[in-house]
Amino acid sequence: MNKVKVGIFGATGYAGLNIFRILSNHPYVDLKYLSSHSYSGESYKKLFPSFNTDMVLKTSDPEIARDLDACFVALPAGETSKFVTKLIEYNNNIVIIDLGADFRFKDKEIYEKTYGIKHNCPEILTSSVYGLPEINREKIKKAKIIGNPGCYPTSILLGLYPIIDRFKGSIENIIADSKSGVSGAGRKLSKEFLFCEVNESVRPYGAKFHRHQPEMNDQIRLISKDAPELIFTPHLIPMQRGILSTIYVFFKEDLPEEEKLKRLYYERYKDEKFVQILENELPTTAMVRSSNLCAINICKTSNNTIKIFSAIDNLIKGASGQAVQNLNIIFGFPEELSLTNIPEVI
Template identity: 40%
Template sequence: MIKVAVVGGTGYTGVELMRILARHPQAELALVTSRGDAGRRVAEVYPNLRGVVDLTFQPPEPQLLDQADVIFFATPNGTAMQYAPALLERGRVVIDLAADFRLKDPQVWEQWYGQPHACPELLASAVYGLPEVNREKIKKARLIACPGCYPTAVQLGFLPLLHQHVIERTGLVADCKSGVSGAGRQAQVATLMAETGEGFKAYAVPGHRHLPEIRQGLQALTGKPVELTFVPHLTPMIRGIHATLYARLREEADLQALYERHYAREPFVEVLPAGSHPDTVDVRGANRCQIAVHRPGNGDVVVVLAVIDNLVKGAAGQAVQNMNLVFGLPETAGLELAGLYP
């Protein structure tokens, strides 16, 4: 059994990790940490895990983490990079669900996250944990940077088109909507139910932290710069990402067949039948991305619709998918989760 530690177990992604790992057939949840809830039982803080996780939150002391083979960091940006060098030296696998190792340029990281990087020497060796792109590299990795939720949906949506060079690299648009859980569990006026329940708004239009990550990922697919406009929106729902993506075709292609071929062997990407409109409710609780591709009026603009659960395929589920690859387990182990409906 693989022994697992979760650092930051009281956030939304932390509790999702516990929910998934507790039923994983080849992983043992050995340690869960929390500064604020140290000493309290997990089931006391999260009654939904009563009878499922029989652990007490521990303080995030480095020596406690040595009991685990793999350490998941479900922590705020800037935390994992404080622990990673020592853990890697001691032979542990580090999987970070935050942004500490996603960007390859430390200056770009500092620009978007407002602090210098604590271990820029590790950025080159960190593997970006999008299995549909980096599966073979992930298998050999010891430091994995899990993609953000928006970047997961956007990259999976654009990937087949860029891979086959059938769209222009300029003028790409990602018009994305997210549920409020994407903002985390900390108390914020902007995400109170009374503030969001009857509203719908864009935010961070001048620049969102996920923009350089998406651009970096799309550029890696093409080997050339891409021009992308990314506009996120906050919707009055708890879970889910809906990405509506626009691109201009540069050559004729059977788009439906292109997507079906590209994702034919991917266990967690489902291309819906032609004419479909994916719904975030259908992927709630599942480690799955559903995609539909359209060509309105048979013109030269392609519209791709991609939906994920931001807490699962956009965070905890994808992190476990990466763990499975690193340890040579079936990629679907512990993740064969049907969506929650309604």
């Protein structure tokens, strides 16, 4: 099988680093290009000695698209849309997997309101696909532009999907409480993310508004137009990686027994290699650390209320691993290729 020639734009952020690490073990990928705005001209191995490679970081040059079959773009919101049209001009068949937010919405107005910036290529939004494989796999297979989901939306949407799909029009309210490790903020220098500021403390943030909330509401409404608006609060906790979401769903009617509700999850995800429905234990971030897994369990707390628990590694299933999962789907590789790391239990 011919190897896919791949580039990574933004190869020195946490997402880019993990994409490189995962693809280093991929038998059908040939890594041809790494870019970095801050470290252009530097040796990747010099910056990250654990990566035994002679590759040198370059500037983000769209002309490189001529030599690539696919590229991962791990840049801040607004950066991808500045040059994606140039990538396509140089190579009309290139697959673009954006780990930023530029292609997660079909409606540019929602995007622009959420991120406070103008979308530079709204005409491309109609052809992009929201890259949550467990929900959009068939669309992903045919896509050239993927909007890789955010980390919080991945944990919450996978937890919610079977229930919202089954009980359309019957849900009264949804509340999601999520806790994330500090790596979710990226590799930026900021006082609020210093060790002494984070350690021994839990902090809510984005209390009035978080940019992932419109993304989740947009996807929930695609499942059920009658679904209520999600109420969401994220929290920063003193650990490196991982997200645990606790989701409360309130219904307008009495629900079936808990075992029947859980069966919805078993049936919906029985063929999914990266979704694990737990029988008795509740999910923890340790269960999924450094893996592409999402661990889920549910419990019925009253006649019309359930709790859903969902855990992912924010850097893998919430970003880089899911991006590689999308690459595998598009190019017809086994979906689990290079993504079968067993979670780190300690």
